[in-house]
Every structure is written in C-alpha cells, then in structure tokens.
Amino acid sequence: MRAIVAGGGLAGLTAACSLVDRGWSVTVLEERARLGGATFSFTREGLVIDNGQHVLLRCYTEYLGWLRRLGVEHEIEMQPRFRIPVQRPGGNRYVLERTPGLPAPLHLGPALARYGLLGLTDRLRVLRGVDELRKLELDNPALDEQRFGTWLRRAGQNDRTIEALWNLITVAALNTEADNAALSLCAMVFRTALLENADSADIGIPRVPLQRLHGEAAEKYLRDRGASVRTDTPARRITPDADGFTVELDGERLEADRVVLAVPARKAAELAPKGSLRTPSGYPEELGTSPILNLHVVYDREVLDEQMLAFVDSPVQWVFDRTAISGLTESSDDARKPSGAQYLAVSLSAAEELIDEPTANLRKTFLPELSRVLPAAAAANVESFFVTRERHATFRQGPGTAVMRANPASKVPGLVLAGAWTGTGWPDTMEGAVRSGLDAARLIGRPRLQEGT
Numbered sequence: 001m002r003a004i005v006a007g008g009g010l011a012g013l014t015a016a017c018s019l020v021d022r023g024w025s026v027t028v029l030e031e032r033a034r035l036g037g038a039t040f041s042f043t044r045e046g047l048v049i050d051n052g053q054h055v056l057l058r059c060y061t062e063y064l065g066w067l068r069r070l071g072v073e074h075e076i077e078m079q080p081r082f083r084i085p086v087q088r089p090g091g092n093r094y095v096l097e098r099t100p101g102l103p104a105p106l107h108l109g110p111a112l113a114r115y116g117l118l119g120l121t122d123r124l125r126v127l128r129g130v131d132e133l134r135k136l137e138l139d140n141p142a143l144d145e146q147r148f149g150t151w152l153r154r155a156g157q158n159d160r161t162i163e164a165l166w167n168l169i170t171v172a173a174l175n176t177e178a179d180n181a182a183l184s185l186c187a188m189v190f191r192t193a194l195l196e197n198a199d200s201a202d203i204g205i206p207r208v209p210l211q212r213l214h215g216e217a218a219e220k221y222l223r224d225r226g227a228s229v230r231t232d233t234p235a236r237r238i239t240p241d242a243d244g245f246t247v248e249l250d251g252e253r254l255e256a257d258r259v260v261l262a263v264p265a266r267k268a269a270e271l272a273p274k275g276s277l278r279t280p281s282g283y284p285e286e287l288g289t290s291p292i293l294n295l296h297v298v299y300d301r302e303v304l305d306e307q308m309l310a311f312v313d314s315p316v317q318w319v320f321d322r323t324a325i326s327g328l329t330e331s332s333d334d335a336r337k338p339s340g341a342q343y344l345a346v347s348l349s350a351a352e353e354l355i356d357e358p359t360a361n362l363r364k365t366f367l368p369e370l371s372r373v374l375p376a377a378a379a380a381n382v383e384s385f386f387v388t389r390e391r392h393a394t395f396r397q398g399p400g401t402a403v404m405r406a407n408p409a410s411k412v413p414g415l416v417l418a419g420a421w422t423g424t425g426w427p428d429t430m431e432g433a434v435r436s437g438l439d440a441a442r443l444i445g446r447p448r449l450q451e452g453t
C-alpha cells in the first residue's frame with residue numbers, strides 16, 4: 001500500500017515511521033527545507049540555534065518511545081527527579097522538587113512547605129487548590145467551557161498563588177496564562193504530570209539540537225527503510241478518486257492509496273477536500289494561535305549557574321543554559337567553565353504582547369532585566385543578542401477549543417488527519433503530536449469502510 005504523508009513535523013514523521021515499519025510504501029512531503037516542523041535548528045554566528053527551547057516530561061511516554069525507535073533517546077538528559085529552581089529578582093532561590101520515596105501528590109509537599117515565594121497562608125491555599133483539582137472528573141465536557149483562572153479563584157486561589165505557582169506551570173505547558181486557559185487542559189496537565197504519579201513531571205532536556213534529535217534522525221530512519229522524503233515540496237491539492245488519491249505538487253502529481261494530512265490547522269482547512277473534515281466551520285480561527293519568543297543572549301562569561309531557572313515577578317520567564325548544545329564550548333564538560341562564554345535562551349511563552357516588538361526594544365527591555373534577575377550578568381559583556389519568533393507556536397488553548405480539534409478520521413475513507421492540534425486530549429505538545437501520528441497510522445491501516453464511519 002502507498003501512503004503519502006503531507007507535513008514533516010513530529011506528527012507526520014511519527015505516522016510515516018509507523019507506516020514504513022508496517023511495510024507501507026511511504027512518501028513524506030514537507031513544504032520547508034527541513035523536517036521537524038515546529039522543532040528545528042539553524043546555524044548563526046557559528047552556533048547551532050534551536051527555534052525555541054523545548055523540554056519534555058517523563059510522562060511523554062509515546063514521544064520517548066518514538067525517540068527510542070529512532071535510536072536517539074539517549075540524547076535526552078532526564079532529571080533523576082523533578083526539580084525546578086525558581087527565583088524572583090533580588091530574592092532567594094527556591095526549588096520546586098519532588099521528595100524521593102513519597103507517593104504523589106505527597107511527593108511535592110515538602111517543596112511546597114519550603115516555597116518561600118508564597119507566604120504560609122498562600123501555601124495552605126495551594127493545598128486546597130490541589131485537593132479541588134484532584135476531585136475534577138477529567139472527562140466532563142463542561143471543563144472545557146471554563147477558564148482555569150476563574151476556576152482557581154473559586155478553588156480558593158488568589159492573584160499571588162496564581163502568579164507564583166499556577167502560572168509558572170500553566171504558561172510553560174500551555175503557552176497561555178491561567179486566566180485564558182481551558183480548565184480541561186490545565187486539569188489534565190496538572191493531574192497527569194504532578195498529582196498522579198511521582199515521577200511523571202521529571203523534566204527532560206535535549207542534549208543535541210532539535211534538528212538532529214527529530215528531523216535528521218527521522219529522515220535517516222525513513223530513508224533507511226525505503227521511504228521517499230521530499231523537502232521543499234508542498235502538497236497543493238488532495239483529490240480522492242476511485243483508486244485512492246491524487247496529490248498535486250508544483251508541476252507534478254502523485255498517486256497514493258491513503259493520505260495522512262499532518263499540517264497545521266489552517267493548512268488542513270485549505271488542503272483537505274471540501275467538506276471532508278469532521279470539524280466545526282471556522283475551526284482554524286476558533287483554535288487561533290499563540291506565540292512564543294526566544295531571546296538568545298551570549299555573555300562573555302558565566303552568568304547562570306543552573307541548567308534552567310524560572311522567574312516570578314519578572315518578565316523573564318524561563319532561562320536555559322545552551323552553551324554546550326550550541327557548540328559554544330567544544331564539549332559539555334567545558335560548559336560551566338567559569339571563564340568561558342555562556343549562551344542563554346530566554347523562553348517567553350504566551351508572548352502576544354512581545355511578538356512584534358523590534359529586536360532593539362526587546363534588547364533595551366530584557367538586558368537590564370536579565371542583569372536584575374541574574375546579578376552576574378550586570379558585570380558581563382553581551383557578545384550577541386538575537387530573537388527567534390514563533391507566531392503560531394501552538395493553538396490558543398482556551399475555553400471552547402476541545403470541540404474545534406479535528407477528529408483524525410476524515411469523512412473521506414483513506415484520508416486521516418494528524419497534528420498536535422487534532423483531538424488528542426493532550427495540549428499542543430510534542431507528546432500530543434507523536435500520539436496523533438501513531439493514531440493516524442493505526443487508523444489508516446483499517447479497512448476503508450470502517451475508517452469513514
């Protein structure tokens with residue numbers, strides 16, 4: 001059987017890998033020059049730069065399984081246990097971490113008790129919020145109609161607990177603030193990652209650039225198994241016919257028995273045959289998109305003594321040390337050399353207000369702020385400062401979006417959708433993308449009659 005996978009992001013690549021493993025003849029079509037979709041790298045000033053810092057959690061079981069299949073799982077540095085250092089400007093550093101040997105959710109109790117960014121009363125408030133979260137029925141569709149922030153306040157939370165704790169996770173995981181996020185997705189994230197299993201939220205950070213981890217590894221996997229991988233090749237039109245599908249490219253037509261459409265939501269609306277998607281009309285606009293901005297700063301010396309550090313009470317959200325991964329030092333052993341230069345990525349999620357700011361303005365705002373939050377930066381020289389902007393980083397994971405996410409089975413037998421924006425039940429994440437790719441490959445193998453039902 002011949003399958004065309006349109007879209008070489010994680011969803012499309014996962015589907016393609018699963019299909020070649022089952023003996024399908026697979027062609028991957030990718031519009032851009034490289035595979036990996038929203039996860040890619042490029043070279044600038046001799047450094048390998050990721051378009052945006054990505055992290056994963058131990059509960060990303062399908063994503064980790066895919067990396068294992070590609071033979072690159074060892075390129076993830078997984079925390080032995082969940083640990084997030086958090087600081088406010090000029091203040092002490094507190095560590096949100098799990099205590100080994102304690103079952104969830106007690107594993108977070110000691111860290112919460114020591115979390116000095118909240119006063120005692122607010123820490124007790126958080127316990128009440130956790131208790132309420134644990135009572136929610138996650139499959140209740142009404143949860144998708146509510147804002148997490150509104151619900152949190154009803155569950156006893158106040159501006160401070162939201163700012164210093166709930167938003168720390170919500171903004172990073174959902175790319176939106178609690179006040180704009182759907183309760184359903186937030187409840188799923190907090191429950192799955194933090195409240196149900198003690199090790200689920202252990203954080204993984206790639207040791208190699210995203211391009212190597214995803215795009216290059218998947219391309220090798222696919223080519224080694226006989227798949228055709230075509231970059232710079234956008235699909236222009238998909239037409240079902242009696243024998244399968246014709247996929248039009250620029251100046252060429254391909255025939256296939258089945259098609260996996262693994263492109264972003266708005267592209268799927270353009271490419272899918274008219275009336276074929278099981279989505280409400282206007283779904284791409286309703287889903288919307290939410291931007292992520294990364295500031296890349298190279299200092300002439302070490303200014304950050306952690307691999308990652310989160311901030312509250314500052315526009316700086318999360319800072320990552322990317323010195324070794326970018327090739328700034330020759331080996332990771334050198335990365336913390338006190339006299340060596342250090343390259344930091346400042347990840348700014350839910351960045352609607354910043355996404356169009358000129359680089360000069362961002363520099364003017366954020367370099368002094370970095371000096372405020374990382375005192376060693378005040379004495380350091382900035383060797384390089386640039387910005388990567390992902391305007392459509394994720395869909396806007398707000399209330400009412402669950403019904404807008406596509407059912408992977410289209411109305412046309414043999415045409416299946418994949419993508420982190422489809423109805424995976426997961427937020428728009430690498431895990432969601434991989435899960436959707438696996439589902440698409442499973443679905444496409446079904447007899448055509450069943451599939452369209």
Ligand SMILES: Cc1cc2nc3c(=O)[nH]c(=O)nc-3n(C[C@H](O)[C@H](O)[C@H](O)COP(=O)(O)OP(=O)(O)OC[C@H]3O[C@@H](n4cnc5c(N)ncnc54)[C@H](O)[C@@H]3O)c2cc1C
Pocket residue numbers: 006007008009010011012029030031032035036037038039051052053054055056233234235236262263264267271292293390392393394418419420421428429430431432433
């Ligand atoms: C800056 C940033 C930071 C992020 N951080 C995290 C994180 O820390 N953890 C996490 O889990 N997730 C994170 N995400 C989200 C994660 O990257 C995405 O959820 C995931 O990569 C989406 O994969 P996808 O395959 O569904 O979609 P995409 O990656 O968007 O892939 C779709 C592909 O289709 C291609 N395409 C479009 N039109 C056509 C066409 N006509 N023909 C052929 N190809 C076409 C596109 O070029 C693209 O390659 C982040 C995203 C960004 C942008």
